[in-house]
Every structure is written in C-alpha cells, then in structure tokens.
Amino acid sequence: MAEPHDAPRDLTRNQGLVLGTLNRSSAPLSAYDILDKLREEGLRAPLQVYRALDKLVERGLAHRLESLNAFVACADAHCHRKGLIAFAICERCGRVDEFADEVIEERLSGWAANTGFKTERTTMEIRGQCAECLKAAA
C-alpha cells in the first residue's frame, strides 16, 4: 500500500513517526491515539505528538478535523496548493475524503468581499455515511 505521497525527507524523527502513523491509519486519529501507537518508539508525552502535528498541519501534510478533534494525513500530494478543502467523514467506517470546489470557494470569497471580512482559515466538514457503508447496511 503506497502512502498518499512521498514523505518529505526533511521531517524530524517525531514528525516522521507521526505522519507515518497517520498514513497507515484508515481513519482519523486523535493525538492521544497517535501517542499510544508510538509508545514503542519512545514517545511518552502528548506534547511530542502535538508539536509534530502542528508542523505537519502547517505544511499541509496532515489536516485537523475540527468536528472530531482528530487528524488525518493529507490524501493528495498537491492539496496544499489549493485554497479551500472540504472533508467528507464517514461516521461508520471513519473514511475521510477530501475535495476542493472552486464554486464554493468563490461563493465564500464573494461573501467575505461583500461584508469586509478577511478570511484566514476555513473549515468545511461533512458528516454522514459513505457509499460503501450504505451498501453494507442495506
């Protein structure tokens, strides 16, 4: 199973461990989930994970899902070049799809222009059930 994109070479040890853990997971992980999976590697404190996550998120290699207080590896090597990303989160299997939509982005920037709001960051998260889980439940 190939990872979504090659891990940059300049990650620190902790950052690499955390990103690897996220890449191997099929569902979002909380910082404490990650910590538990990395105890064998010597990590002991939440801060070690949070610090790594901060950097990964900053670089667009991982994303924070606000509605779950959890994190996923970025699924798309180039997503960080796009402005706005939406996440569709399956509440049954945990699968997360990320996608960008220019029309939505235009609507939001239009609203911001009209109201004089300066956007720093946008989160868009759809919760529900993915196609596979719907089929399985039927």
Add this chain to the structure above:
Amino acid sequence: MAEPHDAPRDLTRNQGLVLGTLNRSSAPLSAYDILDKLREEGLRAPLQVYRALDKLVERGLAHRLESLNAFVACADAHCHRKGLIAFAICERCGRVDEFADEVIEERLSGWAANTGFKTERTTMEIRGQCAECLKAAA
C-alpha cells in the same frame, strides 16, 4: 437590547438560563464559561449546561462552533428551517455572523450525490477578522 428571537415558552429553567446567557454574550461561550456565569443561579456541574445545550442545539436555538469548542445563540429566528449554515468568526472580537448560501448547498449535495455519500450534518466555519476589527487595526 432585544434578543435575536423570542425565547420559546416551553424551555426548562436550565435551558432558559443557558439560552439567556448565550443571547447576552457578544462572543461564543464555552460550556464552562456558561457554567461560571450561572453559578449564582444555582448551577454547579458541567452536565447541567451540556444537557441544556444539547436540547438548544437540537432545536436550532443555539449552534455549536466546532472550531472553537464553543456555543452561540442562533442569530436568526428562522435559520433552523434552512439546511446549511455557515459561520464567520472574528478572531479579534469574537463576533459571529451566520449565513446560508444555496449555491454552496447545491454544490455539496451535488458532490454527495455523485459519490453516494449520505450527508447527516455539515459544519462550515470561516475564521478571520471582521470589518470593524480591520478598520480598528488600520
């Protein structure tokens, strides 16, 4: 100062207290913020606030802001009739604007239809600075 909309008469005491507190606040409040403001009224435990908030959110009288772990009173008497609500949150003054956009809603439901995803709930939150704060900072 009128409240955004008349409080329904059938709220319980705790629900009324919590909604009143949210209505009087100009910025989002965490459950613990609310609790602190209601100690004089006899509230003592987080659960009393969380239970009230659950009901208020369920009825659309309040909204949870996932990116803040905080709550606001609904600003619009009829917003709960609309499907999708977006929130613009000023990080300086805490002001929250809520708005609905049919085009965005269509784009999202289009994406869902294409991928077979069944949407239960969508959160959209824009963080940044409002027009007033931008003027003030200039």
Add this chain to the structure above:
DNA sequence: CGTTGCAGCGTTATGCTATAACGTGTAGAG
C-alpha cells in the same frame, strides 16, 4: 385512582483534549 413511562434534574467521578513552563541538545550564521 394507581402505575407506568418519559424527560429533566443534581451529583460524583472520570476520561479525553490541549497547553504552560522549564531546561537540554544541536546545527547553522556571523
């Protein structure tokens, strides 16, 4: 009427998420 079911309430205890504050080690710039 009695009783049954439901919703809210109050309390204690606990668990999960995130950051503050401190000091160490190391690599690059001047």
Add this chain to the structure above:
DNA sequence: CTCTACACGTTATAGCATAACGCTGCAACG
C-alpha cells in the same frame, strides 16, 4: 566561538466532555 533558532523531553496543569447513579415531576392509560 557565540549567538540564535529550533526541536526535543518532562512535569504539571488547564480546558472540554461524558458515564453512571438515583431522584422528581408530570402526562398517558387502563
């Protein structure tokens, strides 16, 4: 070399949320 920046490791603490218990009040039903 020394200064700076950055990551690291650790301990302690702050902030957000729920589990589990038992009780109360009220409406529906026979």
